[in-house]
Amino acid sequence: MPEGSQPRVPDIVFYSSRSENTLRFVGGLGLPAARIPISPKDAMPAIARPYVLICPTYADGMGQGAVPKQVIRFLNAPTRRARIVGVIASGNRNFGATYALAGRIIATKCNVPLLYRFELAGTPTDIARTRAGLETLGRELCSTEI
Amino acid sequence: MKDMQDIRIPRAINWNRLQDDKDLEVWNRLTVNFWLPEKVPLSNDIPSWATLSAEEQQLTIRVFTGLTLLDTIQNTVGAPSLMPDAVTPHEEAVLTNIAFMEAVHARSYSSIFSTLCSTKEVDEAFRWSEENPHLQAKAKAILETYAPGNDPLKRKIASVFLESFLFYSGFYLPMYWSSRAKLTNTADLIRLIIRDEAVHGYYIGYKFQRGKERLPEGEQQALKDYAFSLLFELYGIECQYTEELYDGIGLSEEVKTFLHYNANKALQNLGFEALFPPEVSEVNPAILAALSPDSENHDFFSGSGSSYVIGKAVATEDEDWDF
Ligand SMILES: Cc1cc2nc3c(=O)[nH]c(=O)nc-3n(C[C@H](O)[C@H](O)[C@H](O)COP(=O)(O)O)c2cc1C
Ligand SMILES: [Fe+2]
Ligand SMILES: [Fe+2]
Numbered sequence: 001m002p003e004g005s006q007p008r009v010p011d012i013v014f015y016s017s018r019s020e021n022t023l024r025f026v027g028g029l030g031l032p033a034a035r036i037p038i039s040p041k042d043a044m045p046a047i048a049r050p051y052v053l054i055c056p057t058y059a060d061g062m063g064q065g066a067v068p069k070q071v072i073r074f075l076n077a078p079t080r081r082a083r084i085v086g087v088i089a090s091g092n093r094n095f096g097a098t099y100a101l102a103g104r105i106i107a108t109k110c111n112v113p114l115l116y117r118f119e120l121a122g123t124p125t126d127i128a129r130t131r132a133g134l135e136t137l138g139r140e141l142c143s144t145e146i
Numbered sequence: 147m148k149d150m151q152d153i154r155i156p157r158a159i160n161w162n163r164l165q166d167d168k169d170l171e172v173w174n175r176l177t178v179n180f181w182l183p184e185k186v187p188l189s190n191d192i193p194s195w196a197t198l199s200a201e202e203q204q205l206t207i208r209v210f211t212g213l214t215l216l217d218t219i220q221n222t223v224g225a226p227s228l229m230p231d232a233v234t235p236h237e238e239a240v241l242t243n244i245a246f247m248e249a250v251h252a253r254s255y256s257s258i259f260s261t262l263c264s265t266k267e268v269d270e271a272f273r274w275s276e277e278n279p280h281l282q283a284k285a286k287a288i289l290e291t292y293a294p295g296n297d298p299l300k301r302k303i304a305s306v307f308l309e310s311f312l313f314y315s316g317f318y319l320p321m322y323w324s325s326r327a328k329l330t331n332t333a334d335l336i337r338l339i340i341r342d343e344a345v346h347g348y349y350i351g352y353k354f355q356r357g358k359e360r361l362p363e364g365e366q367q368a369l370k371d372y373a374f375s376l377l378f379e380l381y382g383i384e385c386q387y388t389e390e391l392y393d394g395i396g397l398s399e400e401v402k403t404f405l406h407y408n409a410n411k412a413l414q415n416l417g418f419e420a421l422f423p424p425e426v427s428e429v430n431p432a433i434l435a436a437l438s439p440d441s442e443n444h445d446f447f448s449g450s451g452s453s454y455v456i457g458k459a460v461a462t463e464d465e466d467w468d469f
């Protein structure tokens with residue numbers, strides 16, 4: 001990183017279905033973000049830098065299928081998978097034991113930390129914590145030179 | 147045969163031609179969620195029930211009769227009233243599933259009663275619920291909105307408020323007992339109801355948003371105003387209901403925080419922003435943990451001073467990277 005420049009927060013890549021809770025959360029962050037398309041016919045976002053993935057949970061009762069299909073397709077490409085540095089998962093606590101389960105699954109699969117969890121479109125507290133966390137993460141990534 | 151012409155024959159439903167993918171997604175989730183109260187070993191709670199004071203037992207039975215009323219309303223009036231408004235045939239089918247599960251919910255409180263309580267106590271509590279002005283007031287406010295001829299989108303607002311907000315003054319109590327290792331099987335059953343309600347609130351809120359987005363700006367604003375004023379009305383009733391039930395065991399303020407948290411989530415189900423600020427809606431972590439047991443996880447952003455460690459991403463080249 002050139003001397004004096006601001007440490008940049010990692011890029012954000014997210015998925016949000018037509019209920020658009022995650023889209024609203026990402027809007028609240030006010031940071032540039034690329035959306036994984038809902039339709040498998042549309043092109044996946046191009047990945048040039050390290051990124052954090054924000055992903056809602058869509059499990060069945062047994063916890064199967066928690067990660068949306070389009071997110072699996074996105075991560076299936078080794079070049080895209082190589083640049084993920086962490087995952088933020090969403091859901092609804094009322095789903096009980098599978099609350100935000102997509103986060104745990106992606107973290108294990110990609111061997112990255114589960115950075116944060118939030119419900120639905122998040123609260124102002126969730127947004128503030130996520131912004132602060134992403135800044136800290138940006139600094140740590142600079143010093144570890146990923 | 148001339149009468150035949152007046153009868154509307156529905157088109158046979160084709161699940162292979164969807165207008166809205168959410169219908170199938172939600173249908174699938176609801177059908178795998180199916181359960182019956184007989185699956186939960188409620189009788190294991192008998193020793194625990196005996197440790198509650200007479201006042202705590204009465205409170206618990208009253209709370210469950212209140213919940214029974216709300217599920218009865220959803221079963222017999224709420225979900226059926228949404229059916230004629232369905233935009234797709236698949237939505238109508240989903241609503242029949244929802245209506246039936248409401249009957250299972252309403253029935254399951256009686257399973258708890260027959261396992262833990264005497265007939266006399268239960269009859270008394272049902273009488274209490276019929277006479278309680280706050281409970282009757284919230285039922286009335288919702289039923290007015292469900293009435294035939296009313297705006298279909300207002301009906302959806304009322305339904306989401308009932309399922310994502312009004313239940314929670316009652317759901318609080320079994321979560322509270324569970325956080326103290328009491329009535330844990332009853333809590334397991336209630337969590338099944340809470341999980342169903344999460345899907346109902348999500349789906350009806352989603353359909354509300356689809357319907358609303360087709361309207362001109364002015365009508366959208368009017369619906370939003372309606373939603374917030376109905377929420378204020380219901381909130382006022384809920385606070386009184388909460389105080390009447392929980393003042394005796396000193397939990398009213400904690401329950402109100404839980405109400406704020408759930409009101410915000412109900413609004414988000416409808417696609418609106420939250421109303422109550424974080425200071426008054428941060429729920430006791432023990433109650434949050436009771437809602438989603440076994441899901442606890444230490445995460446980086448809320449942890450104190452935990453440092454970021456990244457593993458080397460496994461360089462698998464699999465075409466089909468299985469989850
Ligand atoms: C069919 C279905 C299944 C769901 N399953 C879970 C779940 O297992 N765990 C969870 O935490 N949330 C679950 N959710 C809730 C969603 O993750 C939550 O509503 C999220 O905000 C949706 O994000 P989106 O609107 O951006 O698509 C489910 C929602 C639906 C509709
Ligand atoms: Fe119900
Ligand atoms: Fe319901």
